[in-house]
Amino acid sequence: MSDVAERVRKIVIEHLGVDADKVTDDANFIEDLGADSLDTVELVMAFEEEFGVEIPDDAAESIVTVGDAIRFLDKATAS
């Protein structure tokens, strides 16, 4: 698992207080991990802080699963 994936999973586990084994790539923040709309905003802000990147609102809206976040941040931090 990539370093980015590890850090993303850690943030999700900590923020949502869910079991690590639930935080799979295809886990949907709202449907599978019990996040509400404010949680998703807070997660995006936590990702921005952790990775020092800015996630625009339209990109944030397309991040609905753990895998989406990892793919976005992999790209954002590679460039």
Add this chain to the structure above:
Amino acid sequence: MFDLSGKTALVTGASGDIGGAIAKALHGRGVSVAISGTRKAALTSLAETLRDRVHILPCDLANVAAVESLVPEAEAALGTLDILVNNAGLTRDNLSLRMKDEEWDLVLAVNLSAAFRLARAALKGMARRRFGRIIGITSVVGVIGNPGQSNYAASKAGMIGMTKSLAAEVATRGITVNCVAPGLIESAMTQRLDEKQRAWLLAKVAMGRFGTSEEVAAAVIYLASAEASYVTGQTLHVNGGMAMI
């Protein structure tokens, strides 16, 4: 009841009468306070009265960059920020036909836009800690209007609408967002009203007297307290019966 020991608060406009009274009342209940304002001498003298658990953070709320850095500065000074009191406000009265854009813009910037930016910044930490109190000092004229104050009344009405929206957004995070709406309070701001305005306003007050800054501060203490944990999105009117709404 109403014990706030160990809590932290940022009070804007603390160099004014109502802001100073709010800072003193919070401090008296055990709160560590960061006091902000434009008049450094008044802040220093307030800090000397309070002695301990007090930090001076001068800030001109008309300056967006200064506004953006105020909450981080308060969090650095206090450790966390539990209570934000958006008290700062100014007036630039004029009949609307004569009102200049600058008068309108300045009042909205300081009274409303700065309050929003501070709330937005404070909510980050509050949401993380699952506790927070945001209290806006609005005004009775935000609800009933006042000739010569279209800018001020708009900013205060805006604060009430903003408060309700913020309250709904963060209600599940242990954060409450409320307003206190003073009526006619003896302060430097009401001393600037001309005699005609004072008489017109006082005639509307059922109690027939001006209120005190301490009477406003008491409402802030209530809303900041654990006892008010189920109260959110509300406006608590402190106006001696001037407007029963």
